Amino acid sequence: MPLIAIEDVKKRYGDNEVLKGIRLSVEAGEVIAIIGKSGSGKSTLLRCINGLETIDEGSISVAGAYLGQSELELKTLRLKVGMIFQQFNLFPHLSVGRNVMISPMIVKGMPEAEARELAKKNLERVGLGMKFDAFPEQLSGGQQQRVAIARALSMQPQALLCDEITSALDPELVNEVLAVVRSLADDGMTLLMVTHEMRFAREVCDRVVFMHQGKVHEIGPPEELFTNPKTPELQQFIGMTH
Ligand SMILES: Nc1ncnc2c1ncn2[C@@H]1O[C@H](COP(=O)(O)OP(=O)(O)OP(=O)(O)O)[C@@H](O)[C@H]1O
Numbered sequence: 001m002p003l004i005a006i007e008d009v010k011k012r013y014g015d016n017e018v019l020k021g022i023r024l025s026v027e028a029g030e031v032i033a034i035i036g037k038s039g040s041g042k043s044t045l046l047r048c049i050n051g052l053e054t055i056d057e058g059s060i061s062v063a064g065a066y067l068g069q070s071e072l073e074l075k076t077l078r079l080k081v082g083m084i085f086q087q088f089n090l091f092p093h094l095s096v097g098r099n100v101m102i103s104p105m106i107v108k109g110m111p112e113a114e115a116r117e118l119a120k121k122n123l124e125r126v127g128l129g130m131k132f133d134a135f136p137e138q139l140s141g142g143q144q145q146r147v148a149i150a151r152a153l154s155m156q157p158q159a160l161l162c163d164e165i166t167s168a169l170d171p172e173l174v175n176e177v178l179a180v181v182r183s184l185a186d187d188g189m190t191l192l193m194v195t196h197e198m199r200f201a202r203e204v205c206d207r208v209v210f211m212h213q214g215k216v217h218e219i220g221p222p223e224e225l226f227t228n229p230k231t232p233e234l235q236q237f238i239g240m241t242h
Contacts, residue, residue, distance in 0.1 A: 001064065002025035002026055002027050002028075002086075003026055003027060003028040003030075003062065003063055003082065003158060003159060003190055004024070004025070004026040004060070004061070004062050004159060004190070004192075005026075005059075005060070005061045005174065006022050006023060006024040006025070006045075006049070006058070006059075006060050007023060007058050007059045008021050008022070008023060008057065008058035008059075009021070009022040009045075009048060009055050009057065009058035009059070009060060010055065010056050010057035010058055011025075011041075011044055011048060011053065011055050011056055012056050017195065017214060018026060018041045018044050018214050019041050019045060019048070019055075019214050020213070020214035020215050021045055021057075021058070021215065022041075022045060022058070022214075022216055023216065024209065024216060024219075025199070026159070026190060026192065027114065027228050028158070028188075028190055029188045029189075029190055029208050030190055030191075030206050030207065031185045031189075031190075031191045031193070031204055031205045031207075032077055032191065032192050032193065032206065032207050032208070032209060033193050033194075033195050033201035033205040033207075033208045033209070033222070034046070034192060034193065034194045034202075034208075034209045034210070034211060035194075035195065035196075035198070035201065035208060035209070035210055036210055036211035036212055036217075037212070037237060040211040040212055040213060040214065041211055041213075041214045042163075042194040042211050043106065043163055043164075043194060045211070046083065046161045046163050046192065046194060047163075048060060048067075049062070049067075049081060049161060049192070050077070050078060050081050050083045051067055051074045051077045051078055051081075052083075053118050055067070058139050062077055062081055062158065062159065063080050063158050065077055072073045076116040079107070079108075079155065079157070080157060080158045080159065081157055081158070081160075081161060082152035082153070082155055082157035082159070082160045082161065083152065083160070083161040083162075083163065084145070084148050084149055084152050084160065084161070084162045084165050085148075085163050085164075085165070085227050086163060086164045086165060086167045086168045087168060088127045088136070088141070088144040088145050088147070088148045088168075089148065090136040090144055090147055090148060090151075091136075092135070092136050092137060093135075093236070094135075094136075095132065095133050095134065095135055096123065096128065096131045096132055096134050096135070096136065096147050097119050097120070097123070097133060097137070098131070099147060099151055099155070100118075100119035100122060100123060100137070100147065100150045100151045100154050101114075101115040101116055101118075101119045102156060103151060103153065103154060103155055104118060104154050107155070108155070112209070113234065115154070117156055118154050119132070119150070120132060122139060122150040122151075122153045122154050123147070123150045125153065125180075125183075126146040126147070126149050126150045126153075126180050127146065127152065127176075127180065128143060128146055128147060128150065131143065131147070140173060141169045141170065141173050142169055142173030142174075142176045142177050143176075145165060145166070145169065145173075145176060145177045146176070146180055148165075149165075149177075149181075149184075153184075158190060159189075159191070159192065160184065160189055160190070160191050160192075161191075161192050161193075162181065162192070162193040162194065162195070163194050164195065164196065165177060165181075165193075165195075166178060166195070166197060167196065167242075174197070175193035178197065178200050178204075179201075181193070181204070182200075182204050184196055185204050193205070196241070198226070198238075198241050201222055202222045202223070202226055203222075205222055206221065206224070207220060207221055208220065208221070208222045208225045208226070208228075210225065210233075210234050210237065211233075212234075212237075217231060217233055217234065218230060218231055220230075226238060
């Protein structure tokens with residue numbers, strides 16, 4: 001059974017059908033890049049998987065739990081799936097360590113000492129063990145995004161959804177964040193990434209999903225999609241990104 005099963009998902013905003021029947025199965029440990037033009041529905045798909053948006057038709061399940069409409073089901077789902085955004089959204093008035101500790105304490109009722117140990121471990125995992133007591137404004141954008149990754153990891157998710165997590169960074173800071181994502185992939189984390197980093201998609205991802213007008217237009221291993229795109233839409237998209 002796949003870790004994430006997306007079946008015939010449709011999503012509308014008013015008359016605008018943004019997702020037009022998405023089917024996608026993600027196995028545990030898979031790393032998937034989602035690419036496509038602006039407006040093709042990439043972010044909406046991630047937000048639906050995390051339960052930030054409701055779906056109009058179809059079903060989404062994560063580790064056997066279905067994304068239903070009830071608050072309890074939503075909460076269960078959100079505990080299984082972490083999400084990282086383009087903006088880091090750290091609490092400016094809390095130390096880095098507290099930023100990472102706060103969700104497990106509040107959402108899971110984890111005792112403070114345990115949350116502190118977990119935060120230390122996850123900050124070390126993203127190379128920021130020494131920044132535990134620093135404040136977000138004292139960090140570079142790349143470091144802040146790595147804190148956001150540590151914060152997502154502190155919820156011990158079964159999958160991480162990354163929505164253009166390097167797009168707000170200066171070019172010289174992109175690689176340090178991608179290196180952390182690469183190490184998570186090496187450790188077996190299931191990752192779904194909306195990304196414009198085609199080289200990263202090629203090197204790190206097991207499969208690439210090309211979305212076009214609310215549908216999965218092409219899907220396959222990166223070497224296949226990038227070297228031998230089947231549709232004119234993907235050929236054009238690849239041409240644009242080179
Ligand atoms: N909250 C919303 N209300 C109304 N329409 C929305 C909303 N969110 C997204 N849309 C519309 O849904 C479509 C898909 O948007 P989405 O952000 O998923 O695309 P995307 O492929 O992620 O694009 P980008 O690469 O620009 O982020 C767009 O036409 C957008 O205007």
